[in-house]
Amino acid sequence: MNLYRLYELRKRKKWSLQYIADQLGIAKSTYAGYESGYRQPSLDAIKKIADVMETSVDYLLNRIDNPDFQAVKKRKETEKWIELTDERMASEVKLTIDGRTLSDEEKKQFIAFVRARRQMENEYR
Amino acid sequence: MNLYRLYELRKRKKWSLQYIADQLGIAKSTYAGYESGYRQPSLDAIKKIADVMETSVDYLLNRIDNPDFQAVKKRKETEKWIELTDERMASEVKLTIDGRTLSDEEKKQFIAFVRARRQMENEYR
DNA sequence: GCATTTTTACGCGAATCGCGTACATTTATT
DNA sequence: AATAAATGTACGCGATTCGCGTAAAAATGC
Numbered sequence: 001m002n003l004y005r006l007y008e009l010r011k012r013k014k015w016s017l018q019y020i021a022d023q024l025g026i027a028k029s030t031y032a033g034y035e036s037g038y039r040q041p042s043l044d045a046i047k048k049i050a051d052v053m054e055t056s057v058d059y060l061l062n063r064i065d066n067p068d069f070q071a072v073k074k075r076k077e078t079e080k081w082i083e084l085t086d087e088r089m090a091s092e093v094k095l096t097i098d099g100r101t102l103s104d105e106e107k108k109q110f111i112a113f114v115r116a117r118r119q120m121e122n123e124y125r
Numbered sequence: 126m127n128l129y130r131l132y133e134l135r136k137r138k139k140w141s142l143q144y145i146a147d148q149l150g151i152a153k154s155t156y157a158g159y160e161s162g163y164r165q166p167s168l169d170a171i172k173k174i175a176d177v178m179e180t181s182v183d184y185l186l187n188r189i190d191n192p193d194f195q196a197v198k199k200r201k202e203t204e205k206w207i208e209l210t211d212e213r214m215a216s217e218v219k220l221t222i223d224g225r226t227l228s229d230e231e232k233k234q235f236i237a238f239v240r241a242r243r244q245m246e247n248e249y250r
Numbered sequence: 251g252c253a254t255t256t257t258t259a260c261g262c263g264a265a266t267c268g269c270g271t272a273c274a275t276t277t278a279t280t
Numbered sequence: 281a282a283t284a285a286a287t288g289t290a291c292g293c294g295a296t297t298c299g300c301g302t303a304a305a306a307a308t309g310c
Contacts, residue, residue: 001168016287030268032288039267040168042297043126047186056189056197057182061172064181064198082207083221096208097239099137099192106239113238114222114231141256155299157257164298167266 005060007035009053009067023052085111129213130185132160134178134192148177190214210236 021028033039095102146153158164191206220227
């Protein structure tokens with residue numbers, strides 16, 4: 001396992017070992033060990049590293065070659081509330097059940113289903 | 126660190142512990158330990174797991190919600206993915222219909238509804 | 251109901267981790 | 281240039297964690 005990208009990214013940002021170690025909350029010798037290959041970061045550690053470096057774990061592990069991490073932006077921008085009947089949402093939100101995308105038909109039925117259910121609740125009160 | 130997505134993905138593919146462990150070249154008890162949280166996979170292991178499961182490490186580590194690795198590689202993970210059966214994801218985003226929050230009960234029933242519907246589709250083919 | 255497969259649980263020895271420390275190297279200050 | 285301060289490298293120690301094998305429980309198939 002070669003984590004040479006840690007060094008590349010850190011240098012690019014002009015951070016010292018101490019500086020990044022402080023951000024990660026670990027000893028600088030620990031972090032240095034990751035870069036030199038002397039040690040391997042835990043999953044938690046590699047996650048935090050990807051966080052502070054604003055990249056993906058897959059990039060750090062050489063699974064992809066694009067260091068950009070779109071989710072950084074998305075995480076902050078995504079609305080907390082999503083209205084399902086809003087057509088415009090369809091292109092931004094993908095709902096899945098058991099890993100399978102919810103079809104338009106299923107979604108339509110979903111909405112009808114909930115509306116009917118709520119209607120009944122109201123009538124019995 | 127919670128790797129509950131390992132279990133979800135494996136079940137979705139209907140693989141046994143033995144089957145995936147063989148693919149990974151490790152003991153099944155070792156892999157089982159990852160799923161149960163008894164052990165943590167090494168970086169190499171999590172990489173291989175992402176390979177055989179055809180997803181991203183970031184997804185396995187809950188950094189992104191789109192399980193599709195192809196989308197990540199093509200930088201097309203622009204839309205927000207929400208797995209309705211994922212309890213832990215539910216707390217992050219609130220869904221509404223007609224401006225009213227979707228209750229847990231409504232969601233539960235709908236999931237059962239869609240599953241039954243899909244089940245029938247399969248049987249009649 | 252029984253056999254087979256799958257899942258869960260855990261002890262053991264070995265491997266690896268995170269840290270502190272000590273030292274080397276580079277950069278900044280005067 | 282001399283000195284101080286900051287940065288980077290190397291490694292031993294105690295503690296933690298790992299991967300595996302084994303065994304028993306639970307689920308599945310016939």
